[in-house]
Amino acid sequence: MSLSRRMMFGLPLLVVGVGGVGFYELLRRMQTGSYNPQAFDNPLVGHDVPDFTLTGVDGKEGFDKKLLAAQTRPVLVNFFASWCVPCAGEAPYLDRLAKSGVDIWGIAYQDKPEAIGLYLAKYGNPYARLAADPSGRTAINWGVYGVPESFLIAPGGKVVWHVAAPLVPEVIDDQLRPALRRLA
Amino acid sequence: MIPTLGNFALALALAIAVAQSVVGIAGPMLRDRQILRAAPALAIGQFVMLGLSFLALVWAGVVSDFTVRNVAEYSSSTTPLFYRITGTWGNHDGSILLWCLILSLCGATVGIFGNSIPTSLRSRVLGVLGLVSGGFMAFVIAVSNPFARIWPPPLHGAGVNPILQDPGLAVHPPILYTGYVGFSIAFAFAVAALIEGRVDAAWGRWVRPWALVSWLFLTCGICFGSLWSYYTLGWGGFWFWDPVENVALLPWLTGTALIHSAIVVEKREALKTWSVLLAIATFSLSLCGTFLVRSGLLNSVHAFSASPDQGLFILVLLALTIGGSLLLFAFRAPVLAASGVFAPVSREGALILNNIFLCIIAAVVFTGTMYPPFLALLFNRQISVGAPFYDQAVLPLTAPLILAMAVGPMLSWKRAALLPALTKLWFVAVLALVVFGAFILRGHFVAALGLAGAVWVVMGALVDLAERVRLFRIPLGQSFMRLFTIPRAAIGASLGHLGFGIAVLGIAGMSLQTHTIRVLNPGQSIDLGGYNWKLIAIKPATGPNYSARDATIEVSRNGHLVQILHPETRYFTDQKVKTVAAAIRSNGVRNLFATFAGDNNSGGGEFRFNIHPLAPEIWLGGLIMALGGAISLTDRRFRVGAPVRSRLRRPSGSATV
Numbered sequence: 001m002s003l004s005r006r007m008m009f010g011l012p013l014l015v016v017g018v019g020g021v022g023f024y025e026l027l028r029r030m031q032t033g034s035y036n037p038q039a040f041d042n043p044l045v046g047h048d049v050p051d052f053t054l055t056g057v058d059g060k061e062g063f064d065k066k067l068l069a070a071q072t073r074p075v076l077v078n079f080f081a082s083w084c085v086p087c088a089g090e091a092p093y094l095d096r097l098a099k100s101g102v103d104i105w106g107i108a109y110q111d112k113p114e115a116i117g118l119y120l121a122k123y124g125n126p127y128a129r130l131a132a133d134p135s136g137r138t139a140i141n142w143g144v145y146g147v148p149e150s151f152l153i154a155p156g157g158k159v160v161w162h163v164a165a166p167l168v169p170e171v172i173d174d175q176l177r178p179a180l181r182r183l184a
Numbered sequence: 185m186i187p188t189l190g191n192f193a194l195a196l197a198l199a200i201a202v203a204q205s206v207v208g209i210a211g212p213m214l215r216d217r218q219i220l221r222a223a224p225a226l227a228i229g230q231f232v233m234l235g236l237s238f239l240a241l242v243w244a245g246v247v248s249d250f251t252v253r254n255v256a257e258y259s260s261s262t263t264p265l266f267y268r269i270t271g272t273w274g275n276h277d278g279s280i281l282l283w284c285l286i287l288s289l290c291g292a293t294v295g296i297f298g299n300s301i302p303t304s305l306r307s308r309v310l311g312v313l314g315l316v317s318g319g320f321m322a323f324v325i326a327v328s329n330p331f332a333r334i335w336p337p338p339l340h341g342a343g344v345n346p347i348l349q350d351p352g353l354a355v356h357p358p359i360l361y362t363g364y365v366g367f368s369i370a371f372a373f374a375v376a377a378l379i380e381g382r383v384d385a386a387w388g389r390w391v392r393p394w395a396l397v398s399w400l401f402l403t404c405g406i407c408f409g410s411l412w413s414y415y416t417l418g419w420g421g422f423w424f425w426d427p428v429e430n431v432a433l434l435p436w437l438t439g440t441a442l443i444h445s446a447i448v449v450e451k452r453e454a455l456k457t458w459s460v461l462l463a464i465a466t467f468s469l470s471l472c473g474t475f476l477v478r479s480g481l482l483n484s485v486h487a488f489s490a491s492p493d494q495g496l497f498i499l500v501l502l503a504l505t506i507g508g509s510l511l512l513f514a515f516r517a518p519v520l521a522a523s524g525v526f527a528p529v530s531r532e533g534a535l536i537l538n539n540i541f542l543c544i545i546a547a548v549v550f551t552g553t554m555y556p557p558f559l560a561l562l563f564n565r566q567i568s569v570g571a572p573f574y575d576q577a578v579l580p581l582t583a584p585l586i587l588a589m590a591v592g593p594m595l596s597w598k599r600a601a602l603l604p605a606l607t608k609l610w611f612v613a614v615l616a617l618v619v620f621g622a623f624i625l626r627g628h629f630v631a632a633l634g635l636a637g638a639v640w641v642v643m644g645a646l647v648d649l650a651e652r653v654r655l656f657r658i659p660l661g662q663s664f665m666r667l668f669t670i671p672r673a674a675i676g677a678s679l680g681h682l683g684f685g686i687a688v689l690g691i692a693g694m695s696l697q698t699h700t701i702r703v704l705n706p707g708q709s710i711d712l713g714g715y716n717w718k719l720i721a722i723k724p725a726t727g728p729n730y731s732a733r734d735a736t737i738e739v740s741r742n743g744h745l746v747q748i749l750h751p752e753t754r755y756f757t758d759q760k761v762k763t764v765a766a767a768i769r770s771n772g773v774r775n776l777f778a779t780f781a782g783d784n785n786s787g788g789g790e791f792r793f794n795i796h797p798l799a800p801e802i803w804l805g806g807l808i809m810a811l812g813g814a815i816s817l818t819d820r821r822f823r824v825g826a827p828v829r830s831r832l833r834r835p836s837g838s839a840t841v
Contacts, residue, residue, distance in 0.1 A: 005518065006514075006518060009457075009513060009514045009515075009517040009518060010514040012461060012464075012465070012510045012513065012514075013507065013510040013511055013513070013514050016468075016506050016507060016510055017507065019554075020499065020502070020503050020507065022557075022558055022561055023476075023479075023481065023499055024496075024499060025561055026481055026557055026560075026561055027479060027481065027495045027496055027499060029561070030481070030495070035560060035561070083784075085781070085782045085790075
């Protein structure tokens with residue numbers, strides 16, 4: 001029995017050993033919180049928001065990157081649409097967030113002004129500022145994957161947190177609030 | 185009281201498993217006949233205890249004993265009885281207990297029906313099984329005990345996850361687990377053979393039926409899972425390349441390779457080391473399939489929530505089981521001498537080709553599944569590997585498999601000529617090319633390839649069967665009689681290939697699907713795929729523990745009513761979760777598929793309509809494959825058992841489990 005042939009039989013063990021060490025390391029990082037397989041991260045997190053200028057709804061003022069970056073308090077940018085059912089689902093929680101003092105800026109994604117008006121009249125308007133993105137171009141640049149989707153922008157214009165899901169109480173308490181606390 | 189007894193029975197089962205592993209592995213060295221006989225009895229005892237323990241857990245669910253945390257968290261007083269029972273294994277802790285129960289059932293089956301196996305080999309096999317099952321029972325008792333109590337108990341439980349409230353889920357996990365866990369027997373045989381240092385034709389004959397049983401259960405389990413996701417998740421897809429689906433596919437791929445390579449061991453005493461490695465790999469992948477998912481390492485829609493210490497315990501168990509057996513393999517495999525020489529073009533050659541491609545596909549799927557976590561580990565980058573990768577990587581690898589599938593069974597052992605086999609298949613090839621041409625002209629390349637492949641495999645299997653019964657060369661009546669006299673294994677193999685071809689037909693048909701998403705108001709209609717879909721009304725409806733919005737859709741063709749569909753959105757009040765119940769009507773060769781996403785403000789709603797050509801064939805094919813496995817199991821040589829122990833021959837039928 002040649003040595004190389006013997007080594008060949010040990011190969012499966014080697015592969016499994018390396019894999020096992022890898023899995024151990026992953027588990028350890030999961031425990032310390034530095035690895036989360038469930039996270040669906042937007043590449044923007046940790047970077048400045050891309051350039052954009054959006055018009056407002058019904059003649060009101062819209063906003064752009066400069067205005068967003070110039071804020072002194074963190075801003076929650078919320079992409080929504082009147083035709084989106086989960087958006088209506090998160091509306092009461094957004095209202096509560098706004099009342100608790102969080103600045104929320106809304107971007108209506110691929111929507112018509114009259115539909116936006118009806119939607120806000122029905123579900124309430126939590127938005128300190130409201131802009132329309134009828135073509136969806138800005139949403140694409142932000143890497144939005146569907147509505148509703150929300151980004152937390154630190155003063156200076158850096159994206160610090162992102163969620164591609166409705167802002168239900170669990171998400172707000174477990175993720176958004178801690179992110180806001182870290183900024184404060 | 186009853187849950188406490190269940191907990192006690194579980195502890196007893198663990199004690200028995202420890203005894204079984206010690207007696208089973210050490211027994212053969214003592215050369216004491218009494219001790220050798222103890223292992224089967226212990227295996228049966230372990231099964232009885234685990235069975236009682238599992239029944240106790242089911243009982244706690246049935247009577248809604250909310251002092252048991254497992255029941256409080258996954259059942260509620262409004263849950264229907266059926267789901268109170270199935271809810272027992274619809275969660276992390278309960279499903280692992282079911283897993284252990286099936287593992288002990290495997291041991292008991294070997295203990296009861298393994299009389300044809302030499303006593304010392306059987307003792308070692310049972311010892312290895314006891315070792316594995318003891319490890320996992322220790323896991324259940326230490327960190328994942330389904331009998332854990334809470335006090336004070338809640339008034340209502342949290343309820344079963346609405347998505348899991350489905351009859352399909354009642355059967356899916358037990359069948360899938362039987363498939364996964366069944367490979368533990370092949371694994372135990374492999375480890376026992378490594379300990380003994382001997383693999384011969386008889387070994388192949390003992391291992392193959394066990395591997396075949398697990399394979400057919402795994403095939404059914406994957407089928408049910410895919411069917412379940414097709415009609416429950418409402419996306420109208422049957423396979424999502426989700427990590428959990430992949431980890432079920434992996435042991436299926438290597439298990440399929442194993443049932444093929446074991447034939448070579450049995451007939452020709454070749455591929456011995458390889459088969460042993462495949463047996464170890466298949467069970468190892470099954471273990472990974474059940475447990476890696478639970479550690480939360482993979483990002484999947486199926487993820488169970490598990491605590492990190494459970495993850496670590498699992499990793500240690502996997503390291504001991506897989507690492508231990510591979511260590512044994514590294515040292516002992518060189519002892520297994522190869523024999524049986526054959527030419528590249530021969531039945532053996534074709535089976536090796538099958539093994540190579542199945543294992544490459546398994547490697548590709550494995551890489552795709554493990555790439556995201558390891559990329560995150562090594563380079564701190566997050567990516568997800570999705571369907572496009574798998575489709576592009578697996579498709580070209582399936583092509584040679586499909587090509588060889590029709591030819592292989594027609595080659596003879598040792599040395600064969602390709603030409604006679606090909607001449608039997610020339611008109612099948614012409615037919616496949618015609619199908620290919622017809623669809624490529626319409627611009628469907630993938631569908632054309634898939635359908636041609638399906639025709640090739642299906643017709644190839646039929647030609648193979650026709651050859652065996654000498655169809656049209658002897659009178660028809662005699663051909664029919666020959667169906668019952670040729671080896672059942674041959675019929676099983678043909679059916680297995682036939683089923684695979686039919687499944688490929690369905691998958692290729694699905695690539696031709698058409699769909700649309702539309703907002704409809706009552707009275708409005710749209711045209712899709714030659715059908716007219718008209719929304720009649722949306723009405724409220726109620727179920728046992730949910731309220732629903734039920735839409736009535738009339739599907740007509742050329743003015744004639746074809747079907748009335750009732751897609752629903754359901755709102756489960758306990759969990760505050762909305763699910764979509766698709767309406768599916770099948771006529772055997774195409775499915776009409778409608779989902780209702782929810783009301784809009786003006787009395788209408790958003791709908792998704794699909795037409796899935798040939799979709800039912802996917803699952804029909806899977807079931808035919810499993811049926812082929814079952815028929816193969818009734819083959820005379822498995823029924824009669826190995827010739828060495830003919831003295832212990834029992835009444836036929838009892839060994840066909």
